Amino acid sequence: MADASAPDPLLRVENVSKRFGGVHALKEVSLILYPGEVLALAGDNGAGKSTLIKIISGVHHADGGSLWYAGKEIKLDNPHQARAYGIETIYQDLALADNLDVGANVFLGREPVRRVFGFPFVDRRRMRVEAETTLRGLEIQINRLDVPIRSLSGGQRQSVAIGRAIHWKARVLIMDEPTAALGVPEQRKVMELIANLKESGVGIIFISHNLIDIFQASDRIMVLRRGSKVGERRTSETNSDEIVRLMVGG
Amino acid sequence: MPSVAPQARWLDFLAAFRAWLFLAILLITFEVWAHAVYHDTFLLNPFNISSIAVFTVTPLLLALGQTFVIISGGIDLSVGFTMGLSAVVTAHVFNWGITFSSPLVSLILAVLAGFTVAVIPGLINGLLIADLRVPPFIGTLGMYGVTRGVAYLLARGTTVPVNGSLLASIGNGSIGGFPTVVLLTIGIVLGMHYLLSLTRFGQHTYAIGGNVQAALRAGINVRNNTIALYILSSLSAACAGILYTAKFSAGAAQAGEPVLLDSIAAVVIGGASLFGGSGTIVGTVIGALIIAVIQYGLVFVNVEPFWQFVAVGVVIIISVLVDQVQKQVGKDGING
Numbered sequence: 001m002a003d004a005s006a007p008d009p010l011l012r013v014e015n016v017s018k019r020f021g022g023v024h025a026l027k028e029v030s031l032i033l034y035p036g037e038v039l040a041l042a043g044d045n046g047a048g049k050s051t052l053i054k055i056i057s058g059v060h061h062a063d064g065g066s067l068w069y070a071g072k073e074i075k076l077d078n079p080h081q082a083r084a085y086g087i088e089t090i091y092q093d094l095a096l097a098d099n100l101d102v103g104a105n106v107f108l109g110r111e112p113v114r115r116v117f118g119f120p121f122v123d124r125r126r127m128r129v130e131a132e133t134t135l136r137g138l139e140i141q142i143n144r145l146d147v148p149i150r151s152l153s154g155g156q157r158q159s160v161a162i163g164r165a166i167h168w169k170a171r172v173l174i175m176d177e178p179t180a181a182l183g184v185p186e187q188r189k190v191m192e193l194i195a196n197l198k199e200s201g202v203g204i205i206f207i208s209h210n211l212i213d214i215f216q217a218s219d220r221i222m223v224l225r226r227g228s229k230v231g232e233r234r235t236s237e238t239n240s241d242e243i244v245r246l247m248v249g250g
Numbered sequence: 251m252p253s254v255a256p257q258a259r260w261l262d263f264l265a266a267f268r269a270w271l272f273l274a275i276l277l278i279t280f281e282v283w284a285h286a287v288y289h290d291t292f293l294l295n296p297f298n299i300s301s302i303a304v305f306t307v308t309p310l311l312l313a314l315g316q317t318f319v320i321i322s323g324g325i326d327l328s329v330g331f332t333m334g335l336s337a338v339v340t341a342h343v344f345n346w347g348i349t350f351s352s353p354l355v356s357l358i359l360a361v362l363a364g365f366t367v368a369v370i371p372g373l374i375n376g377l378l379i380a381d382l383r384v385p386p387f388i389g390t391l392g393m394y395g396v397t398r399g400v401a402y403l404l405a406r407g408t409t410v411p412v413n414g415s416l417l418a419s420i421g422n423g424s425i426g427g428f429p430t431v432v433l434l435t436i437g438i439v440l441g442m443h444y445l446l447s448l449t450r451f452g453q454h455t456y457a458i459g460g461n462v463q464a465a466l467r468a469g470i471n472v473r474n475n476t477i478a479l480y481i482l483s484s485l486s487a488a489c490a491g492i493l494y495t496a497k498f499s500a501g502a503a504q505a506g507e508p509v510l511l512d513s514i515a516a517v518v519i520g521g522a523s524l525f526g527g528s529g530t531i532v533g534t535v536i537g538a539l540i541i542a543v544i545q546y547g548l549v550f551v552n553v554e555p556f557w558q559f560v561a562v563g564v565v566i567i568i569s570v571l572v573d574q575v576q577k578q579v580g581k582d583g584i585n586g
Contacts, residue, residue, distance in 0.1 A: 080469050095467045097460035099527035100453075108457055109468030111450050121448045 315486025323526025372484025
C-alpha cells in the first residue's frame with residue numbers, strides 16, 4: 001500500500017477456507033473492499049458466495065485465514081460482533097417482522113427505552129421519528145410508518161431493510177440478491193439506493209444472479225467457482241461473456 | 251395513501267373491532283330478550299354485572315399468560331392443570347402454615363408456594379420448546395398430563411379443604427362494593443398490558459411470533475424469551491389457582507380443567523392469531539367477557555346450559571373467519 005492516493009481498504013479477507021464435513025466450501029479466498037465501492041460476487045449455485053458472506057457477517061467461523069477491518073485483524077464469533085464493527089447484512093428474506101411497523105423493524109432487538117417513574121417503556125415515538133429521518137435521508141418514500149410492514153410493497157420492504165442497516169451506521173453492507181423478488185421499477189429504486197450509499201462512503205458487497213444488475217451497480221466483479229476465486233475484473237474492463245465464462249469454467 | 255377499496259376498509263374496521271362488536275351485540279341481545287320475555291333488565295342489574303365479572307376471572311387469568319404464548323407463535327395446553335396444581339399446593343401450605351404461625355404468615359407462605367410450584371411446569375415447557383425443539387402443542391400436552399397427575403396425587407384424588415376463614419374472606423370479600431378477586435384481576439390485567447404493549451419483552455414477543463429468524467438475526471435472545479413466556483403463562487395460571495382456593499376454601503386438581511379451552515378461545519376471539527404475531531391484552535379481556543356473557547346470559551334467560559357450548563363455538567368460528575377474510579381482502583386490496 002505504498003500508493004498514498006488509494007484509500008485504506010475497509011475490509012480485507014485473507015485466504016479464508018471453510019469445510020462442511022467432507023465438502024470444501026471455500027478454498028483460500030481473499031477479498032478487498034474499499035469505502036464507497038461496490039464489489040459484486042458472481043458465481044453459480046454452490047460456488048461459495050453464501051459461505052463467504054456468512055463468514056464476513058459472523059454467522060460462520062472460517063477454518064483458516066483472517067479478517068481485517070480498517071487495518072486491524074478482527075475475530076467474529078457471532079453476527080452481533082460483526083454488527084458492532086458496522087458490518088450489516090441484508091439477507092434475501094430481509095429478516096423483517098411483518099407484523100411490526102417500520103420503526104419497530106428498524107430498531108428490532110435494539111429498542112430504545114425511556115423511564116417513567118422508574119418503569120421502562122419502549123420509546124415508540126423515538127423509533128418512528130428516527131426511522132423516518134433515516135428513510136428520508138435515503139430518499140425512501142413510505143406512506144404509512146405506523147402500520148405493519150406486511151402491507152408494504154416488496155421494494156418498500158427492501159428499503160426498510162436497507163434503512164435499518166444504514167440507521168445502525170453500516171460501513172460494510174452485504175446484500176444477498178437484493179433485487180431478486182422485485183418488479184422492474186422497484187429494482188431500479190434499489191439500484192438508485194445502492195448508488196446513493198456508495199456516494200456516502202459505504203462499502204457494498206453485492207451478490208446477484210442477474211448480470212445486468214451486476215454490471216449496472218458494481219465497480220469490481222469477483223467470480224467464485226466451486227469454493228475458489230477464479231477471477232476478478234474491473235467492471236469497466238470486462239463484459240458479461242467473460243464473466244459467464246469464468247462462472248461456468250472452461 | 252394506498253388505494254383501499256371501500257369494502258376492504260370496512261372489513262379492516264370489522265376485523266379490528268370484531269370482539270367489541272360481538273360483545274355489544276350479545277349485551278343488546280340479552281337485554282332485549284330479558285325485556286321481551288321476562289320484563290326484566292339484564293345489563294342494568296348490578297348483580298348481573300358483578301356476577302359476570304366474577305365469572306370472567308378464572309378463564310381470563312389463564313388467558314392472560316396464554317396471550318403472550320400465542321402471540322409468540324406457541325400454545326400452552328398445560329395451564330388448566332398448572333392452575334389445579336397451584337390451587338392444591340396453596341391449600342396444603344396454608345393448612346401446614348397455620349399449624350405453627352398466624353393466618354397472615356400462612357397466607358403469604360401459601361401464595362408464595364402456589365407461585366413457586368407453577369414455575370416448574372413453566373420452566374420445563376420453556377426448556378422443551380426452546381432448547382429441545384419440541385413443538386409447543388406436544389410439549390405442553392405432555393406437561394398437561396404430568397401436572398394433572400401430580401396435582402391429583404398431591405390432593406390424594408380429592409379436594410383439599412382450607413382451615414380457617416382468612417382465605418375465604420379474601421376470595422369472597424369485596425372492597426368498596428367491588429369483589430376483591432375482580433379488583434385483583436384488574437391489577438394483574440394492567441400489569442400484563444404493560445408487559446406486553448410497553449416493554450421490550452413484549453415487543454420481542456411480537457417479533458418472535460412474526461418472524462423468528464428475523465428476531466434471531468436482530469440479536470433478540472429468543473431462547474430466554476421463550477422460556478420466560480412459558481413461565482409467565484404458568485404464573486398467570488397460578489394466579490387463577492390461588493384465587494380459586496381462596497374463593498372455594500379448597501384446592502382442587504381439576505379446578506382449571508373446564509376453563510382451559512375457554513382461555514384459548516378468549517385469546518382467539520380477542521383477535522390473536524394462532525399463527526403468532528398478533529393479539530392484545532385488551533382483546534383477550536373482551537374475549538373472556540364475551541364467553542362469560544354468553545354463559546351467564548343464557549342461564550339468565552333460561553336457555554338450556556348446553557347451548558353455551560354451541561354459542562361459544564360459533565363465536566370462535568365467526569371470529570376466525572372475519573380474520574381470514576380481512577387478511578385475504580387486505581392482501582388483494584392494497585397496492586403499495
